[in-house]
Amino acid sequence: MPRNIRPAPIRSTAEFARHVGLARSTVSRVLNGQSGLKQETIDRVLQAMAETGFSRNAFALHLKGKRTASVGICMENLLRVPAVLKLAELQKRLRERDYTSLIEVLDPDGTKRAVSHFLSMRVEAVIFIGYFAEKEIAERIGELSRVGMPHIVIDHPGVPGANTVTLDRRKAMEELTRHLIGLGHTSFGLLGISEAAKSTWDRLRGIADALEAHQMSLEGNTVSFDHLFPREYNFEFGRSLAKSFAAIRSRPTAFLSLNDEIGAGAIRGFRECGLDVPGHVSVTGFNNQDLCLVSTPQLTSVDQQVSQTIEAAVDMLFSQIGKPHRSRPMIELIRPLVIVRESTGPVARA
Amino acid sequence: MPRNIRPAPIRSTAEFARHVGLARSTVSRVLNGQSGLKQETIDRVLQAMAETGFSRNAFALHLKGKRTASVGICMENLLRVPAVLKLAELQKRLRERDYTSLIEVLDPDGTKRAVSHFLSMRVEAVIFIGYFAEKEIAERIGELSRVGMPHIVIDHPGVPGANTVTLDRRKAMEELTRHLIGLGHTSFGLLGISEAAKSTWDRLRGIADALEAHQMSLEGNTVSFDHLFPREYNFEFGRSLAKSFAAIRSRPTAFLSLNDEIGAGAIRGFRECGLDVPGHVSVTGFNNQDLCLVSTPQLTSVDQQVSQTIEAAVDMLFSQIGKPHRSRPMIELIRPLVIVRESTGPVARA
DNA sequence: CTGAAAGCGCTTACAG
DNA sequence: CTGAAAGCGCTTACAG
Numbered sequence: 184m185p186r187n188i189r190p191a192p193i194r195s196t197a198e199f200a201r202h203v204g205l206a207r208s209t210v211s212r213v214l215n216g217q218s219g220l221k222q223e224t225i226d227r228v229l230q231a232m233a234e235t236g237f238s239r240n241a242f243a244l245h246l247k248g249k250r251t252a253s254v255g256i257c258m259e260n261l262l263r264v265p266a267v268l269k270l271a272e273l274q275k276r277l278r279e280r281d282y283t284s285l286i287e288v289l290d291p292d293g294t295k296r297a298v299s300h301f302l303s304m305r306v307e308a309v310i311f312i313g314y315f316a317e318k319e320i321a322e323r324i325g326e327l328s329r330v331g332m333p334h335i336v337i338d339h340p341g342v343p344g345a346n347t348v349t350l351d352r353r354k355a356m357e358e359l360t361r362h363l364i365g366l367g368h369t370s371f372g373l374l375g376i377s378e379a380a381k382s383t384w385d386r387l388r389g390i391a392d393a394l395e396a397h398q399m400s401l402e403g404n405t406v407s408f409d410h411l412f413p414r415e416y417n418f419e420f421g422r423s424l425a426k427s428f429a430a431i432r433s434r435p436t437a438f439l440s441l442n443d444e445i446g447a448g449a450i451r452g453f454r455e456c457g458l459d460v461p462g463h464v465s466v467t468g469f470n471n472q473d474l475c476l477v478s479t480p481q482l483t484s485v486d487q488q489v490s491q492t493i494e495a496a497v498d499m500l501f502s503q504i505g506k507p508h509r510s511r512p513m514i515e516l517i518r519p520l521v522i523v524r525e526s527t528g529p530v531a532r533a
Numbered sequence: 534m535p536r537n538i539r540p541a542p543i544r545s546t547a548e549f550a551r552h553v554g555l556a557r558s559t560v561s562r563v564l565n566g567q568s569g570l571k572q573e574t575i576d577r578v579l580q581a582m583a584e585t586g587f588s589r590n591a592f593a594l595h596l597k598g599k600r601t602a603s604v605g606i607c608m609e610n611l612l613r614v615p616a617v618l619k620l621a622e623l624q625k626r627l628r629e630r631d632y633t634s635l636i637e638v639l640d641p642d643g644t645k646r647a648v649s650h651f652l653s654m655r656v657e658a659v660i661f662i663g664y665f666a667e668k669e670i671a672e673r674i675g676e677l678s679r680v681g682m683p684h685i686v687i688d689h690p691g692v693p694g695a696n697t698v699t700l701d702r703r704k705a706m707e708e709l710t711r712h713l714i715g716l717g718h719t720s721f722g723l724l725g726i727s728e729a730a731k732s733t734w735d736r737l738r739g740i741a742d743a744l745e746a747h748q749m750s751l752e753g754n755t756v757s758f759d760h761l762f763p764r765e766y767n768f769e770f771g772r773s774l775a776k777s778f779a780a781i782r783s784r785p786t787a788f789l790s791l792n793d794e795i796g797a798g799a800i801r802g803f804r805e806c807g808l809d810v811p812g813h814v815s816v817t818g819f820n821n822q823d824l825c826l827v828s829t830p831q832l833t834s835v836d837q838q839v840s841q842t843i844e845a846a847v848d849m850l851f852s853q854i855g856k857p858h859r860s861r862p863m864i865e866l867i868r869p870l871v872i873v874r875e876s877t878g879p880v881a882r883a
Numbered sequence: 884c885t886g887a888a889a890g891c892g893c894t895t896a897c898a899g
Numbered sequence: 900c901t902g903a904a905a906g907c908g909c910t911t912a913c914a915g
């Protein structure tokens with residue numbers, strides 16, 4: 184059956200040159216877009232490329248010394264929507280600069296293997312997106328700095344020595360808290376935000392900033408029930424917390440959540456207990472995901488400004504590639520945007 | 534300042550062998566885990582690796598003929614949550630088999646460049662996730678088949694000649710429609726599901742299947758207002774459609790949506806017009822995303838069964854790698870799971 | 884344009 | 900264990 188006879192694929196420029204009837208070096212020159220070639224020759228080569236599906240072996244190409252024009256991206260496994268948007272945006276911008284990207288989606292403690300893969304692939308830089316195990320990422324940054332490999336850490340603030348671009352979560356929480364204080368609130372419930380989780384330390388500071396500016400404090404004006412439930416940081420976690428708060432007498436009038444899922448869950452929980460949002464209690468989320476719109480009432484939240492974040496990261500990245508290594512890390516904070524929706528309102532008159 | 538003097542990174546096994554004080558071939562044997570080496574030698578090499586951060590040049594490694602043990606993944610740009618879950622799950626399972634993955638996140642019509650990149654990187658297979666431009670992906674599959682490159686298409690049914698794993702969306706819509714018929718509904722509004730979008734053809738067929746089994750038909754028992762709004766397929770689209778439906782007299786009593794966002798938007802739209810869900814109208818979503826829980830009432834939807842899908846895809850993939858090319862494409866349909874929640878109920882008594 | 888040659892960084896027999 | 904050698908598939912001068 185002739186339809187099943189496939190010509191063996193061409194595996195090298197030598198073979199390919201023979202097939203086109205040209206010298207190996209001539210083919211090579213065409214493929215590298217060098218000048219001084221007859222148009223006819225060029226066309227012959229390109230047509231044969233299309234016909235045979237031949238493609239040069241990238242491994243030989245880069246072995247010969249050609250830049251790989253690639254960067255490695257370590258992406259935290261916990262794939263929430265904002266992280267994914269960042270990845271897509273990042274790859275788009277890298278492609279615009281003719282860079283390819285190697286992506287590894289991994290557990291927060293799986294960076295070692297990924298980075299060594301990147302190094303063996305001779306990437307020109309390494310990017311981390313997400314929140315990784317503190318010790319691990321600090322080690323990786325140390326290793327990369329030691330060999331002078333450019334790097335960026337996106338959204339994991341506080342890694343020693345790391346070039347970092349991150350949303351100013353402290354500022355975000357400060358603004359959110361100020362918004363609530365402006366509505367008359369003086370007692371705050373914290374949902375999933377606590378000193379226990381290292382990654383939320385800066386948010387707690389932001390809340391404190393706003394409180395202290397109005398002669399309030401974390402100790403005196405915030406309450407947490409996080410210890411009552413397993414830390415799932417999802418809709419059900421928020422719902423459970425809300426039900427616990429609904430059951431007590433001297434309940435806070437405003438609630439700040441770690442993320443939108445918890446916030447939406449809290450709204451649901453309060454309403455199931457007969458409390459009106461924002462009539463009786465105000466609730467905020469974080470991340471400004473689609474589900475803020477889906478919630479009833481729609482959820483006040485904080486936008487991550489993905490586009491600005493990635494733009495800053497890419498700029499910072501290319502300020503390192505091909506330049507001498509700088510010992511001082513660069514740090515850029517992205518200004519958050521508070522989106523006020525229906526879930527926050529004036530404190531209820533007693 | 535000595536702290537700024539970094540030793541120049543070691544760039545080759547030759548240099549590295551000199552540094553350790555061993556022969557190049559000995560180092561090579563250690564790195565390849567060959568037998569017949571003194572433990573002391575092995576330890577010396579491994580320790581020096583750790584100290585210097587040396588890693589073999591992957592390009593030389595694979596040029597020499599070592600399998601790349603890599604697959605290329607083309608990922609549609611339109612990054613919805615289920616697609617991302619698939620990506621993460623896929624990469625995890627590939628890693629378990631010691632495969633690395635090259636991922637390109639791209640526009641539905643950008644496959645050509647990505648695939649040629651994969652081929653030049655000598656991947657052992659190519660995977661497509663998402664819905665691509667019909668003509669483009671058909672061309673790519675043709676090219677890949679011609680050179681005998683294993684491939685899988687996930688979630689784009691109907692590509693000629695393609696090895697395909699996809700959720701049985703026809704079956705899904707049939708079951709969802711049967712669920713509604715069982716609740717007494719006989720008049721259905723379609724939100725974002727129409728013949729116009731090639732990608733929803735199979736869902737329309739599924740609805741027809743269920744209707745026809747009960748002496749109903751698409752023509753006689755379904756209505757669409759899709760033509761009144763720009764096709765955004767998001768929350769606002771659903772909300773606008775619902776408001777249009779709310780305004781008419783002989784309104785359907787059940788609504789089938791293209792996705793969860795539209796379904797949630799429809800619920801919101803109906804409620805804003807004073808209609809109770811599911812008291813007056815029932816609404817369904819598709820994809821079973823987190824936001825189904827956030828919606829009030831919670832949204833009846835269809836789960837994509839990501840884990841089963843990826844498992845089937847990986848199995849199908851490895852049934853091709855290293856085996857002779859088969860001319861008959863393999864096709865596997867994944868059985869969907871209807872999740873009934875609060876947004877669907879008995880038809881209202883007039 | 885052609886053709887022969889060197890070299891990129893590896894691995895893998897091979898003789899010692 | 901060492902050391903010299905061949906070869907993977909490319910590019911890039913170089914002489915013709």
